[in-house]
Amino acid sequence: MTGEYIVLGVLLLVIGAIQTWLRHGPSARALRAEQEGLAGRRVQRSSEEERAVVAKAAQRSGRAWNSWTAVLGGVSMALGIILIVLGALGY
Numbered sequence: 001m002t003g004e005y006i007v008l009g010v011l012l013l014v015i016g017a018i019q020t021w022l023r024h025g026p027s028a029r030a031l032r033a034e035q036e037g038l039a040g041r042r043v044q045r046s047s048e049e050e051r052a053v054v055a056k057a058a059q060r061s062g063r064a065w066n067s068w069t070a071v072l073g074g075v076s077m078a079l080g081i082i083l084i085v086l087g088a089l090g091y
Helices: 002-024 026-045 048-089
Strands: none
Touching (some): 002 026, 002 048
């Protein structure tokens, strides 16, 4: 069982590191800037009534998604470290 813990721990650690890098790396900043530009143009094309609704919905959904995905990399790395330690201790 210890071998499985170590393998799964390393896997979780690598996946968490990749997710964190993809979220906070240089390509993520460029993609975020591009998406904000697209959202701005979409709001400009809509009518006055729709602008407020579209802006609120985009802000609300973006906030929920960003807060959820921001946690996943750290949680994955923490669980990976815990599994590696448990595997090394022989549990």
